[in-house]
Every structure is written in C-alpha cells, then in structure tokens.
Amino acid sequence: MFDLVLRNGIIVDGTGAPSVKADIGIVDDRIEAVEELPAGVDAVRTLECSGLIVAPGFIDIHTHADIALLNSPEHLAKVMQGVTTEVFSNCGLGFAPVTDDGMRIQRHYIAGLFGDSEARKDKDTPRVDWSWRRVSDLLARYESAGIGTNVAYLIPHGAVRVSVMGMQERPATSEEIAAMERMVMEGMAEGAWGLSTGLWYAPMRSASREENVRLCKAAGFFATHQRDYGEGLFDATLESIQIAREAQVPVQIAHLQMNGAQNRGRASELLEILERARADGIDVTCDTYPYTAGSTFVQSLLPEQFVEGGPEALLRRLGRAEERKAIAEALNDGRDWSLYVLSGATSSANAGLEGLSFPEAAARRGLTVGEWICALLEEEQLRACFIHHAAHEENVRTILQWEHQMVGSDGLHLPGKCHPRLFGTFPRVLGRYVREERTLSLEQAIRKMSGAPAARLGLRRRGLLKVGYAADIVVFHPQQVQDRATFESPREYPEGIVHVLCNGVFVVEEGRPTKALPGRVLRR
Numbered sequence: 001m002f003d004l005v006l007r008n009g010i011i012v013d014g015t016g017a018p019s020v021k022a023d024i025g026i027v028d029d030r031i032e033a034v035e036e037l038p039a040g041v042d043a044v045r046t047l048e049c050s051g052l053i054v055a056p057g058f059i060d061i062h063t064h065a066d067i068a069l070l071n072s073p074e075h076l077a078k079v080m081q082g083v084t085t086e087v088f089s090n091c092g093l094g095f096a097p098v099t100d101d102g103m104r105i106q107r108h109y110i111a112g113l114f115g116d117s118e119a120r121k122d123k124d125t126p127r128v129d130w131s132w133r134r135v136s137d138l139l140a141r142y143e144s145a146g147i148g149t150n151v152a153y154l155i156p157h158g159a160v161r162v163s164v165m166g167m168q169e170r171p172a173t174s175e176e177i178a179a180m181e182r183m184v185m186e187g188m189a190e191g192a193w194g195l196s197t198g199l200w201y202a203p204m205r206s207a208s209r210e211e212n213v214r215l216c217k218a219a220g221f222f223a224t225h226q227r228d229y230g231e232g233l234f235d236a237t238l239e240s241i242q243i244a245r246e247a248q249v250p251v252q253i254a255h256l257q258m259n260g261a262q263n264r265g266r267a268s269e270l271l272e273i274l275e276r277a278r279a280d281g282i283d284v285t286c287d288t289y290p291y292t293a294g295s296t297f298v299q300s301l302l303p304e305q306f307v308e309g310g311p312e313a314l315l316r317r318l319g320r321a322e323e324r325k326a327i328a329e330a331l332n333d334g335r336d337w338s339l340y341v342l343s344g345a346t347s348s349a350n351a352g353l354e355g356l357s358f359p360e361a362a363a364r365r366g367l368t369v370g371e372w373i374c375a376l377l378e379e380e381q382l383r384a385c386f387i388h389h390a391a392h393e394e395n396v397r398t399i400l401q402w403e404h405q406m407v408g409s410d411g412l413h414l415p416g417k418c419h420p421r422l423f424g425t426f427p428r429v430l431g432r433y434v435r436e437e438r439t440l441s442l443e444q445a446i447r448k449m450s451g452a453p454a455a456r457l458g459l460r461r462r463g464l465l466k467v468g469y470a471a472d473i474v475v476f477h478p479q480q481v482q483d484r485a486t487f488e489s490p491r492e493y494p495e496g497i498v499h500v501l502c503n504g505v506f507v508v509e510e511g512r513p514t515k516a517l518p519g520r521v522l523r524r
Helices: 100-114 135-145 157-165 174-189 209-219 233-247 267-279 311-318 321-331 358-365 369-379 393-400 421-436 442-449 451-457
Strands: 002-011 020-027 030-035 043-048 053-056 058-060 083-088 150-153 195-198 222-225 251-253 284-288 293-297 340-343 385-389 405-407 473-476 497-502 505-509
Touching: 002 030, 002 473, 053 058, 053 442, 058 421, 058 451, 083 451, 083 497, 100 157, 100 293, 100 311, 135 150, 157 174, 157 195, 174 209, 195 209, 209 222, 209 233, 222 233, 233 251, 233 267, 233 284, 267 284, 267 393, 284 393, 284 451, 311 321, 311 369, 321 369, 340 358, 358 369, 393 421, 405 421, 405 442, 405 451, 421 442, 442 451
Parallel strands: 002 043, 002 053, 058 083, 083 150, 195 222, 222 251, 251 284, 284 405
Antiparallel strands: 002 020, 020 030, 053 473, 293 385, 340 385, 473 497, 497 505
C-alpha cells in the first residue's frame, strides 16, 4: 500500500532527461514507484496531477537562511516556491563555528543581513537563542525546533577568521591559519558540507593565498563570493580557479553576476575561462539568480581603514566629527549612486526611505550621499542593506544557459523592501526563462534546481525522482507558474505552485502553506 499516489503527472525527474507521463507512489518519506501504476493500486490517498509538472523539490544552493529558519521555521518565502532544501551559510557570512568574541563581532557587524531576530513583538522572549558556538550545536537547534525545509550547512570563513583574529585587516600568521584549520575540520566532522568564503568582505578580503588554500583544502569543497564582480571580475575568477587548483578541491562560484558597463555582453568570455579551467581538471561550477540586481549590507561599501577593529570601532569613528567627515568624503567618490537602493532599514529616520535610490534618500535628508550613509549606519547601528542594479540581462541569460550553472536565490530575509529574489527566484526561472523566453528547456531548468545541486554537494538520495529517493517533490502548473514579487512589492508569493512535499509531508497543499515542519538536517 502507498501512503500517497501522484497520478498522471508529467514527470521531470531532475536528471535533464525528457519528461514522461507517469505516477509516483510514496511510502512514508520515500519514493517507492515512478511508473504507470495500475488503476486499482492500493493507496491511502491519491492526487490527480493530470496536466501538472511533477519535479524534485528545488534545492537552493545559495541561501542566507541561517537565522530565518530559527526565527520563522515554516520558511514560507521558500517553500511556497517549491524549495525543499536550503544550503547555507554562504559568502563566508555566518555564525558557526565561532568563539564568544567572534559571535559578538558577527552579530553586530553582519546580523543586519539576517533580519529581525532580537525580540518578539511582546519584547519578552528572544526570537533566537544565540548560545550555540559549534556547528553541531547550531544544527541541533534546527532539529529540536523543527524546520520547513531540509538544510545543508557550509562553514563561513568570516566566523572562523574573526574568532581567531577579530576584525584585523591583515594576512594571518601560519599559527593563526592553523587555528582556523582546526575549527574548519571540527565543523566538517560535525556535519558541514564545505567552506564558504567572501573575499569581497572585511576581514576575509585580507586573507592571503595560503590562508584560502589551507582552509579550502581542510573543507574539501568551497563556495566563494569572489573578490570582485565589476572591473576586477576576470582577475577575481582566475584567483578562485587558482585557489581550487592549489587546494585540489571543487569550487562553486557564487552568484556569478557581471556588474558594470565594462562587462556588458562579455559572459561568453567569462564562460570560456571556466571551460578552460574544467578542461585543465578544475572542478568549477557556479550559481546565479535571475535578476540584474544584487543586495548586501551597507557597511560593506566602506574602505578597509574604516572597518578595521570591528563594528564598535566603526561606530566610534562615526561619532567623531573629523573621522566621520573622512568617511563621507571617501564615499563621495564619483560612483553612480543612483544604482543603489535602500533596503532593510527599520529606524524612524530611514524606514520611510526604503525603495529610494541613495541620492534620493540623501536629498530627503538634506545630505550628500556620503553624509547620509554615515547617518544611516549610525542610526541603524549597522543594520541596513542595499540593492545594487548593475548587471545586464544578456549576461544573465548566457550564464543561465551554461551547463554547469545552478539556480541559487541568495535571498536576504530582511524586513520591508527586500530583494524580490527571496520570494521569486525559482518560479521566475520557470515562468520567464522557460515558458516565455525559452532560454532553457523545462528539463534543463529543473536539473539546475534539483539534480545538479544535489550532485554538486553529494547529497545522498536527494534531488531526483527515483525509487528509494526522498519524497521531496514539487507539483506546479506549467502555464501558470510565475513569480509575483517585484522590487516595489517584493514579499509576494508566486503563482502556479500547487503542492510541495518535504520528506513525504505536505508543506504546501493546493497552493496554501500547511506550516508543517518535516525538514531535516542533512549531514555530510
């Protein structure tokens, strides 16, 4: 007897193979049949899926769901898109393994990326208990609290580095690298799947080649936010490849956007570099999101001399007139600030400016852009983010078509006007780039969202519709699936997602969330 039969669906199995019409039989949390089942087969429940696509649950290989899953474990922004597995931490930005001092720094410096986690509306109960320090402790939190999706964890380089060195902007000594290596290896032994780095961010940007190679080698796999995605993109990509070569490990290049006018139409050149590396034996792949704008936290825009010493030192500088003036002048550097839009601000001084470009927001306050950024950082206590419109649609399409690209949302769980990729990434690919523009076939897109990321990480019995595999499944209407989240109204759920099952349990049924918490921690 089956617990559930999905009858007469169009099966897209996640391998890239052509779709077929078949049934899926599920027992408990596993797929037990993918075939045309007899009409009278015994099942507790049967769902008619005629005309609907039945695919593996989507695996978001690039997320920042670390705190969101503790804060709101039903995780509706993702399950409503069909996502059943979240991969984090990414960009080297996260919170385990970490020392007491490292946690203090990370919470103050980067916690604005992760939304409101400080207190519930009644102000009595913390949303998140931050007392973990080890990877095993953090993973145990997800298991004890219950979560709406599966999780796979990457060790964040930033947490490890600030635990050993604080926010010092200098190369680590060999002894300091050895201390970081030990933390990485302990985290890997406790179930992590690799390392994430963020060489654009302080203080990781000060890491030497030796530090990067040794830590990546200790992890066995790394995903990297590269040192540059603008003028220095090609050099930064060569650096990522060289680190992978010297460490002899696979590398996943994170959110491979190409920013700036100088990179317009150059995606083919960049992919040629990646193909040459693969031909030379470097296991390099990438992930991207289907938008021409990125998003991160505001203090990342500051030159290194102003963030040296950590968040408290930065706030002290902002409180001193001469140093504040120097920061503002450094920011009034001639870049096109009209491409930068405020998001994730919560103070009374700035919340009403969300969605405005930096020049518009500064003008409302009667300040230069540099002066306003200083005020913003002080008033928000560093908890503010921005959206940067700098990439090009033709590059997005070209990279999306690369065989070794995967889909990752890079969604930030922010209050207010977050980037729409948090709510819209996966249905946007299916609606815009598969159905409307035919940039990808349906089978190609599903593979990039399921089978490919599962294989990339080595997730066992996940990512495909096969007998014996986990019953992580999404059912959607091919002519209706579409994102509804926009930059003006980013918190809209998509259309056309009918059912989502995680480990055989409905988290979305008939288009509505069930708020079930069947997710599991997937350990290496």
